[in-house]
Amino acid sequence: MNNPSVDTHPLSDEVGQEPLLAVDNLHVEFVTRQGLVKAVNGVSYTVNAGESLAVLGESGSGKSVTAQAIMGILDMPPARIPKGEIRFRGTDMLKLSDQARSQIRGQRIAMIFQDALSALNPVFTVGWQISEMFRVHRGMSKRDGMKKAVELMDRVRIPAARQRVNDYPHQFSGGMRQRIMIAMSIALDPEVLIADEPTTALDVTVQAQIMELLAELQRESNMGLILITHDLGVVADVADKIAVMYGGRIVENAPVHDLYKNPGHPYSKGLLDSIPRVDQKGQELYAIKGLPPNLLDMPSGCAFHPRCPYGRPNCVTDVPPLYEISGTRGSACHYYREVLDGTIG
């Protein structure tokens, strides 16, 4: 059994236990006509069985690109991975052949996408698309595959699954489509499930249903879950630990309770402060000034320094490493101690 307290620090190998999935110092670049876009600059995180990791960040922070690199669905070129490792049960997947990789993809690591309508094929029935998993990976017959599809649709609680298995994606509502996506992703009992903004396109009441379903499926099969989101509320509801990304780096990682109680990086602090709270009604909201960085033209030093209320001269020149705050916590801020104590600003 994996120990859930194994930290997210890259040195966790020394603890002697290899986590289920470990991303280690991953770099991803895109070659574009405008220049080299460094989307991911040295990201490390780990997920253990039964654990939920939330990756929080804005658009362009590199959270989805990291997930696509884990799945091996980046288009290369234009993307390339100059450095880093993605270890699944100790094996670096980046060194595997395409064939060995596709044995893992979909079967042992699966992914749910944000927009279920565009992720599903509109010209095939949902039953056909779910059963494809069994036909391709398990060599089942069409009939057996369809039977399995009905079972899965029942498992993700689609009402009247037997009647609806031959319907097309457009005949389902947004929430039901997302359930079909989830059915496809859990079809082969994956060990790691990556959910990329699974509820962003959905209404709140449906979002609550989907998050509950995901949590339940995770409990049943002890999956590791990577939840990619920009919603601080969803993170607080489901995650065990959190990695906050900004400009292609992790700026803070922490157990979820610690981060919400006392953020250790000015960016996480700013995000939490800008949530409208009841007692602030009518007052001006705290707003992080400025704009997210342009990946083609990253600021020198700490990528957050042009927007940081605490910026000091060395923030402009020195890139902060991910300082270790405790065994399970890190912050990429030169002044994390002062941020934690509230003695800066």
Place this chain on the structure above:
Amino acid sequence: MAPSAERILEVRDLVKHFPLSQGIILKRQIGAIKAVDGVSFDLHRGETLGVVGESGCGKSTLAKLLMALERPTSGEVKINGVDMAKAHGGELKRMRRNIQMVMQDPYTSLNPRMTVGDIVGEPFEIHSDVAPKGDRRRKVQELLEVVGLNPEHINRYPHQFSGGQRQRIGIARGLALQPEVIICDEPVSALDVSIQAQVMNLLERLQNEFNLAYIFIAHDLSVVRHISDRVAVMYLGKIVELGKDVAIYEQPAHPYTQALLSAVPVPDPEGREQRERIILQGDPPSPADPPSGCRFRTRCWKAQDICAQQEPPLEIRAGGHLSACHFAEEHDVIHAVTEA
């Protein structure tokens, strides 16, 4: 500035049905999508009315009706006491000037082939009495400055701006004709979290500066609470609960409002295991064939026989504000915890 008692917008029994037809040559009407089905409310000068509800509840159709982009099937929308449905020609044009809109998606609501100056100045083309031709460029630059953009960027194109800046352009366009009412249809939901607060602050500042009244349509309940004086909760084309923000958020009486509030993830992991959660089953029914009686009864845990027979009117019930439930009962879901 506090909202005044002067009613700027009066909406009474507003109905919009979109016909569903069948057949190619001989079109027969086989039914109707009841997008908005009997909505009444007032909006006062300088006030913000938040409108929340799930997709398909009729929020956006309501916005279009208020903008006179759709003609209502029945009911009336009065601006400063004049019914918009009865106005035509020049009169309608003058009324439209008074009510403007900020759209959700700043990426698609700005024409990529027009400069910012043309986009913000376009309303002056239609309402040329507001700004004479020679004066327009200066007016547009003033507007850009008001929304916090650099007036020198007047000749740039939308793609040269970030999402938050584009939303500011959309707001400047909404302000151009000095309206009294602005309808904000999900104005921050397409923006990054760190940018949302900037745009919210801008909207509040403009409201105070120009004494604007807002209809603020959004699905993010914490954002709605922050900006609204009163909140209307919509479900399947009807308002199910309407009241002051404190009443709606702390003493919600309608089961749907309670479910909606409890479904919103709270950005605080403390005590998450104990938090009470009402998880509704299923999806909202189709507005083409809404349930009889109370429209929420198919997903409601309190439903009884009477709910299928009698439609509960929107009247003052538990909590001292308007709600439309036979079994309305105050229940503070935000602070409630399950006894475990």
